[in-house]
Each structure stands twice: as structure tokens, then as C-alpha cells.
Amino acid sequence: MFATEISTFYHKRNFALAWYDNGKVIEQAGNLTNRVLNLQNEGIKQIPPYKRILDSLFYNNDPQSSQPDVQLELMLTAQYFLFSKVAWGGMNDSVSTSVNWYVPRKKVSYGDYLDSLLKAPASQTRVKEPVYRQYELLRAYLRKYRELDMAESWPPIIYNARSRKLGDTSATVQIVKSRLYKFGDYSGDTTSHLFEPGLVNALKNFQNRYGLTSNGILDRATCLQLSVPLKKLIQQIIVNMERSRWLPVSITGDYISVNIPEFKMHVYHADSLLWSCDVVVGKSVHQTTVFYGEIKYVVFSPYWNVPPSIVSKEVIPGIKRNSDYLSKQNMEIIGHSDGLPVVRQKPGNINSLGLVKFLFPNSYNIYLHDTPSKYLFGESSRDFSHGCIRIKEPVKLAEFLLKDRPEWNAGTISQAMHSGKEKYITLKNKVPVFIAYFTAFIDRNNKINFRKDIYDRDNKLAATIISGNGNY
Structure with missing residues (x-):
């Protein structure tokens, strides 16, 4: 696996070791190993090949030894190319096309990026990764939402007309405050049952993040979104992390x-x-x-050159109903094609x-x-x-x-x-x-936003990811 990439990489560096410096494993090797052994943190279901061998080679490596382990060296390079493909490159083109994504996929030389990564000084803890910036931002929220899911039960919030606006008091209000606090929208007293101005602002924040009408009222639509299971939101984050892998790194x-x-x-x-x-x-x-x-x-x-489908479904029936239809719509017939009039609007x-x-x-x-x-x-x-x-x-x-x-x-x-x-x-x-x-993205205030999957495209991509069969 990745034999060509590995051969090209070492040939360019005259077969010098990449992951060792003065006989010691460099810090970048540990960072890579940690991410490869925890691919689930990247929203990836795939289990890396040779996972146990990598674990054994790296963590059983003698830190006092000054003799490089060539097997570990080659394993790290192979695992880097695997990681770069699945975490930064994403599933293959057939997957993106199957979910009606026709933006050209990015082209990145991950071998060249590895050279840059290895040359980065030890004091530089972060090197810009070759992936669209939304990926890293979503990855941070994936971790947060998984932690919430492990720690919390998430019962639905039932709409109550007596618990919907400023001044109302009920147990539902306290539950909503607690939930909004966990989401980062509310910072007030989570034990109070009173619907106070702080909750109004928190609801507006939440509503903005979900593309709802920002009215500060606990209406039915807001209750419905507050009740979405965390596992569903996690799935939505993972799906959009995959989409982020497909876009250009920067422009x-x-x-x-x-x-x-x-x-x-x-x-x-x-x-x-x-x-x-x-x-x-x-x-x-x-x-x-x-x-x-x-x-x-x-x-x-x-x-406006009226499309034939609209001509046949709307314009012709309109003309039949009213002989003045064209003039009222400021339209004119400029020819005929395939049995239909060619219509344009002035x-x-x-x-x-x-x-x-x-x-x-x-x-x-x-x-x-x-x-x-x-x-x-x-x-x-x-x-x-x-x-x-x-x-x-x-x-x-x-x-x-x-x-x-x-x-x-x-x-x-x-x-x-x-x-x-x-x-x-x-x-x-x-x-x-x-x-x-x-349908999930991070805004300029570093807040996660969710939107309705209006074309029903998330589920198909999620199923491909969850299947674990790779398609990489």
C-alpha cells in the first residue's frame, strides 16, 4: 500500500531517514501515531491497517537507544500516506459524484507536505494542514459533542405554550437553560425556572445557529431543534467533515x-x-x-429566456386561459423549437x-x-x-x-x-x-451552525461513511 508514494518520498531525500534526528524519534512521529491510532477523532470509521504493529513498534521503541528502527521508520511513512489520504483527501471521486457534488476535487502533493511537516522547527507546534479550514474547526466540535453524548441523556423538549416567552415560569424553562448552557449559548443561572432576558438572548443565539427565525421565543420549531439527538448532530458533523476534505485548501x-x-x-x-x-x-x-x-x-x-419546461407547464396554459397573458407578463414569442414556442421575457x-x-x-x-x-x-x-x-x-x-x-x-x-x-x-x-x-459549519464567531438537509443528501453520505468499507 502506497509503495509508489513511499519510494518517491525517500528517493527525493536520497533515502535519508525522516522520522529520526540523531537517532531519536522526532516529535512529529508521536503526533502522527496518535492521530492514526485515533482515526475516530477525524470522523473516520476505517481501522488503519497494521494498527497493532504501529502501536507496538512506536510505544515499545527504546527512547534511550540511538539506533534507528528502520521498520518503525517505514511504518510511520506508510501510515502518514494512509492518514493523508483518508483524513485530508477523503473518499474517492465516485463517492462525491454519487452525492451530486460536482465541485472539482482538490489536488495536493502529500509527499511535499510531509517534507514541510518534517522541516518545521520543534517550537512550531502547529503547521497548517493541507485541508480546508472548516475541517479542523468541525473536528474540535466533533470531540465536544461526543463528550456531551457520553455524559448526558437527551430527552426531547415538549412544546408548552406556558413556557415560551419572557416572564413565563416552568420546569421546561430550566431544562432549556441547562441545554443551552451545554451548547454554549447561555451563561446564566441554569437552576432557575424563570424565563428571563438572558434566556431570550440565548434562544436568539441558538436560533441563529440553526437558521431559525430569531425571535427569542421557545416556539415549536426551536423545541424541535433543541430535541435533535446528539448522535444525529454528531453524524451531521462527520458528514460535513468529509465534504470539507474535497474543497481547495485555500484560494x-x-x-x-x-x-x-x-x-x-x-x-x-x-x-x-x-x-x-x-x-x-x-x-x-x-x-x-x-x-x-x-x-x-x-x-x-x-x-429572461424562458426554459421549455416552464413554457409547456406555465406559459402555454396561461395563454389558453387569457389571450393577454404574454403582454401582462411582458413576454414575447421569438420563434419555435421542438414543437414549442421560444419565449423570452423583456x-x-x-x-x-x-x-x-x-x-x-x-x-x-x-x-x-x-x-x-x-x-x-x-x-x-x-x-x-x-x-x-x-x-x-x-x-x-x-x-x-x-x-x-x-x-x-x-x-x-x-x-x-x-x-x-x-x-x-x-x-x-x-x-x-x-x-x-x-449542513454543519463553523461561523466567523467560531460557533457551530446546523442547517436542514433540504435536498436529503446527508443520509446517503453518512451511510457510506458508517459502512466502514472505506471507498478511499
Whole structure:
């Protein structure tokens, strides 16, 4: 196993030992051994091959001896390549594709990273690992939630109309306080039965972390989420640790990410989050695809070319009901294809794409765009579209994408959006876009967030992980 990688690694270093210094095992060897022998802490069910041999070789190694053990040396290198594959690289491409993940998988030379790891000075206790930053953050919460699960029973919290708001008093309130304290949302008196302002704030924190309406009330939805078994949350963390393994380690320059279950778009420069806004994504029958693209065009006052499926299911029946349907919808027929009229909606305030769209050419016909249906951004769950992504702050995005074009400012952008004439602007530099799917993630306040699995994708990936058959 990993014979080619091991041979290449030692050839590059002229077959010098890697895990010994002056005949003594280096600190990095102990760190690696600990993580390999405890793969469950990485959210991995697989048992490493030769686990007992590694355990015996490392912990029976004579620390006083100055004679390196070549068998331990080779075992450590082999186990490093195993660990890097399963913990940092993740399951093979067929697994990610089977769960509809079409973002290209990262490419990392783990042999080169091992060289960097071994060269790190002893005083440098942490070396940036070749894995997307969410992985390490989720790993810390995996440990915390497993400790909670071992220490606590977790009975469901039953909704009680008398225990839902400020000033109410009941035993349920005390149970909720205790649970929120364990989650890190509440820091007050956990023995009191009084619903006081501190609990209101704690509930808002919890509701924000779960994407619920942040009202500080112990409503049915909040009770339901507070009652989710810890084992279910642990499974959710493990599933999203696996997804984190698939993404690029880091990106330089500007890029955009959309997290579908979060209903959010995030704009970054390198690892710095610049701003975020709400989005509307595809409903379960018209799912937004998880993939990678590069924004190339900003289109002001766009036409909307109505998809054939919508023409057949909505436009034609509408025309049959009302001969003025097309004019009322500001649409026009511009041809025929495959027995259907080719319909487009003209630019304007009622255009389904709003006043601007952002194109990143792809085979899924998905893009970012404005919308006239602003009221949908007031919903906590925003899966309403036919697959494209509607953004709440399109003007801000246009200004961001065109920031290196001095002729495009707030005034000229507004004018182009309301001109009624379609205008394409080609970006000087294409901007990467990652359409991703994370139902558990760590926010910028280092708090874990959970979201509903709106496309029912967690269970399939969890089953593959739990099976323990690897697929690595």
C-alpha cells in the first residue's frame, strides 16, 4: 500500500531517514501515531491497517537507544500516506459524484507536505494542514459533542405554550437553560425556572445557529431543534467533515461561495470574509447544482429566456386561459423549437431575473440574479427557485465585481439596471464561484451552525461513511 508514494518520498531525500534526528524519534512521529491510532477523532470509521504493529513498534521503541528502527521508520511513512489520504483527501471521486457534488476535487502533493511537516522547527507546534479550514474547526466540535453524548441523556423538549416567552415560569424553562448552557449559548443561572432576558438572548443565539427565525421565543420549531439527538448532530458533523476534505485548501484573490442549505452567499478575498447576503435557491424538485464556475459577465436589464419546461407547464396554459397573458407578463414569442414556442421575457421591473444577472458559463444553466420577488428573503427557509440563485443585494455584488472599472459606479450601474436595454459587461478577471452544500459549519464567531438537509443528501453520505468499507 502506497509503495509508489513511499519510494518517491525517500528517493527525493536520497533515502535519508525522516522520522529520526540523531537517532531519536522526532516529535512529529508521536503526533502522527496518535492521530492514526485515533482515526475516530477525524470522523473516520476505517481501522488503519497494521494498527497493532504501529502501536507496538512506536510505544515499545527504546527512547534511550540511538539506533534507528528502520521498520518503525517505514511504518510511520506508510501510515502518514494512509492518514493523508483518508483524513485530508477523503473518499474517492465516485463517492462525491454519487452525492451530486460536482465541485472539482482538490489536488495536493502529500509527499511535499510531509517534507514541510518534517522541516518545521520543534517550537512550531502547529503547521497548517493541507485541508480546508472548516475541517479542523468541525473536528474540535466533533470531540465536544461526543463528550456531551457520553455524559448526558437527551430527552426531547415538549412544546408548552406556558413556557415560551419572557416572564413565563416552568420546569421546561430550566431544562432549556441547562441545554443551552451545554451548547454554549447561555451563561446564566441554569437552576432557575424563570424565563428571563438572558434566556431570550440565548434562544436568539441558538436560533441563529440553526437558521431559525430569531425571535427569542421557545416556539415549536426551536423545541424541535433543541430535541435533535446528539448522535444525529454528531453524524451531521462527520458528514460535513468529509465534504470539507474535497474543497481547495485555500484560494488567493476574490471568490464567491454559496452554501445552499444556509441560503447565503459569501464574498471573500483570500481567507477574509468581506460580506454576506441572503439568497434563494432551488426547491427540492429543481435542485441547485453543487459545482464550480467563474463569473465572466455582468448583464444589466437582462432578457429572461424562458426554459421549455416552464413554457409547456406555465406559459402555454396561461395563454389558453387569457389571450393577454404574454403582454401582462411582458413576454414575447421569438420563434419555435421542438414543437414549442421560444419565449423570452423583456427587461423591466417584473422580469423574473430582476434588473441584473451574473453569468458563469456552465452546463447546468445556473447563474446568480436579482429578483422582483423581494418578499421571499423574509422567509427563514428560502428554497423557492427553479435552480438558479436569487440574491438579495445584487447592486452590491455588481459594484464589487466591477470595482476595477472606474466607469462603473453606483450611478452608472443604477442607470444600466433601469435602462430597459440588455447590456453585457465582460469582467477583466473572472471571479471563482463555489456552489457548495454544508449542513454543519463553523461561523466567523467560531460557533457551530446546523442547517436542514433540504435536498436529503446527508443520509446517503453518512451511510457510506458508517459502512466502514472505506471507498478511499
